[in-house]
Amino acid sequence: MKRSITRLLMAPSVILLLAWMIIPLSMTIYFSTIQFSSYNPDQNGFVGWQNFEFFITDPAFIPAVSNTLILLLSVLFITVVFGVMLSALIDKPFFGQGIVRVLLISPFFIMPTVNALIWKNMMMNPVYGIFAWISQSLGLEPIDWLSSYPLMSIIIMVSWQWLPFAILVFVTALQSQDTEQKEAAQMDGATGWHIFRYLTIPHLARPIAVVVMIETIFLLAVFAEILVSTGGGPGYDSTNLTYLIYNQALLQFDVAAASAGGLLAVVLANIVAFFLIRAVGKNLTV
Amino acid sequence: MTLNQQRKLKTFITGLFAWTIALVLFFPIFWMFVTSFKTELQAISIPPTLIFEPTLDNYSEVQERSDYIHHAFNSIVTAFGSTILALIIAVPAAFSMAFAPGKRTKDVLLWMLSTKMLPAVGVLVPIYILCRDYGLLDSKTALVIIFTLMNLPIVVWMLFSYFKDLPKEILEAARMDGATPWDEVVKVVLPLSMGAISSTALLSIVLCWNESFWSLTLTASDAAPLTAMIASYSSPEGLFWAKLSAASTLACAPIVVFGWFCQKQLVQGLTFGAVK
CATH class of the missing domain: 1.10.3720.10 (MetI-like)
Structure with missing residues (x-):
């Protein structure tokens, strides 16, 4: 095939993605350095770092960053640890294996707004929820999850969504594990734990790295669950960076500060992306 | 217990364990599905209603309330x-x-x-x-x-x-x-x-x-x-x-x-x- 034709076929994808990357991002950079006012456009002047300063000194900034990181690390820990254990558990055949697998991965396909509302209402409601009923049945005081433990509630919802993803990836990866190797180890008297520790875990090293990085991209951007369930509150207790920027952009219409915050989010994601692309690129064969 | 029986018992326990976890994780979806056939009063009753006469009213009302x-x-x-x-x-x-x-x-x-x-x-x-x-x-x-x-x-x-x-x-x-x-x-x-x-x-x-x-x-x-x-x-x-x-x-x-x-x-x- 001629080089020119190849280029022509690739052009639409490349040009569109280039535009999608460059146009909005340069607008964000521009907005983040000016004073922005929709009403008096002539006053829009260059202000340098002022917007970044404003965004970083906002009382919500520090809580938002720490909430973002707590949410990220907690969900990563829960999904990877339980994901590895559960996928190792359901790897061996047992009664109804196929159904169990389908049940386990289903939460991943529930849309985030539905996820948040099921948990907020039917599970965590302090009066009528299932958790409240369980507490009452055990003679305990029901907990108002969303106001007492807002960030933990969000962590539960998001983990419920992403644990199935981890299971799905690990189960797929385990299917390619060498069964002969396992049998040989068993013959040599290795216990189940030894096989798990010295054969399964090393086999899963790469899938774990991939899951951690893919989830990080999505977990840094958790939004709908917070919007629908806690609204970032009480106070800033469940506000993350994404929600804070949304709040400044569309609720307070502070375009300049929101753009400065957006750029910080881009930088944060790029640090993660750098490692992801290196890991994936190494294994890419063309 | 013979080796075979032992293996069977192990499979049984694995299965039981896996099923329990799967059912717990699936429960919110199951509960959403069940609740959709209740009346609003049954939906918020404590203890939760398990036996009830299913109704399809919610499905028709969803159309009216939110198009x-x-x-x-x-x-x-x-x-x-x-x-x-x-x-x-x-x-x-x-x-x-x-x-x-x-x-x-x-x-x-x-x-x-x-x-x-x-x-x-x-x-x-x-x-x-x-x-x-x-x-x-x-x-x-x-x-x-x-x-x-x-x-x-x-x-x-x-x-x-x-x-x-x-x-x-x-x-x-x-x-x-x-x-x-x-x-x-x-x-x-x-x-x-x-x-x-x-x-x-x-x-x-x-x-x-x-x-x-x-x-x-x-x-x-x-x-x-x-x-x-x-x-x-x-x-x-x-x-x-x-x-x-x-x-x-x-x-x-x-x-x-x-x-x-x-x-x-x-x-x-x-x-x-x-x-x-």
Whole structure:
């Protein structure tokens, strides 16, 4: 095939993605350095770092960053640890294996707004929820999850969504594990734990790295669950960076500060992306 | 106990354990489904009602309260529209990269992947302002464009990995018979990769259907897909759990079933082929 034709076929994808990357991002950079006012456009002047300063000194900034990181690390820990254990558990055949697998991965396909509302209402409601009923049945005081433990509630919802993803990836990866190797180890008297520790875990090293990085991209951007369930509150207790920027952009219409915050989010994601692309690129064969 | 019995017992305990965890994790979905057939009073009763006469009223009321069909139509148009658009743009690109790889093909693929890493919130302000200035706020057009661009890297990537595995000899034979590149794609490659294309499409539809950043920030009512419609149930006034459950069940059921069928593609697509 001629080089020119190849280029022509690739052009639409490349040009569109280039535009999608460059146009909005340069607008964000521009907005983040000016004073922005929709009403008096002539006053829009260059202000340098002022917007970044404003965004970083906002009382919500520090809580938002720490909430973002707590949410990220907690969900990563829960999904990877339980994901590895559960996928190792359901790897061996047992009664109804196929159904169990389908049940386990289903939460991943529930849309985030539905996820948040099921948990907020039917599970965590302090009066009528299932958790409240369980507490009452055990003679305990029901907990108002969303106001007492807002960030933990969000962590539960998001983990419920992403644990199935981890299971799905690990189960797929385990299917390619060498069964002969396992049998040989068993013959040599290795216990189940030894096989798990010295054969399964090393086999899963790469899938774990991939899951951690893919989830990080999505977990840094958790939004709908917070919007629908806690609204970032009480106070800033469940506000993350994404929600804070949304709040400044569309609720307070502070375009300049929101753009400065957006750029910080881009930088944060790029640090993660750098490692992801290196890991994936190494294994890419063309 | 003989060795055989021991093994059977072990399998039994594993199974029991796995089933318990699976049922606990699935419980919220099960409960949503059950609640959708209750009256509002039964839905909030404590202890929870387990035996009741199922009613379909919620499903008809969802239509009246929030015009379900309108929002379902928006979801279908945006998810299918952007998927078809992404396929039209991606198929030629993936084709040329797979059958005529150049020195920079790998770099182009990795660069495409890197555009996925741009967090949506980083471009929220400009996209919102662009949509506002072009009258695209609360329009399906804006969502279709954004969803297309959002999924384009995944679609190119998945198609590329399928096309790469097609036997090159077939194309050479076609070329000997005088086929143009256009003929090669339409008459040879496409028919051979219908399965690959449909599973890629399935994944793209699932991702669009559940997308909830742009659909919540850019739409209000006219173009609001199901994700945004469900969000309107979060208002604190009154508890409408039964109706919420019915609306949620309708919104999620097709995608959960789709999801069951595209597990493998999902893993490949979302991990960019790093896990197969």
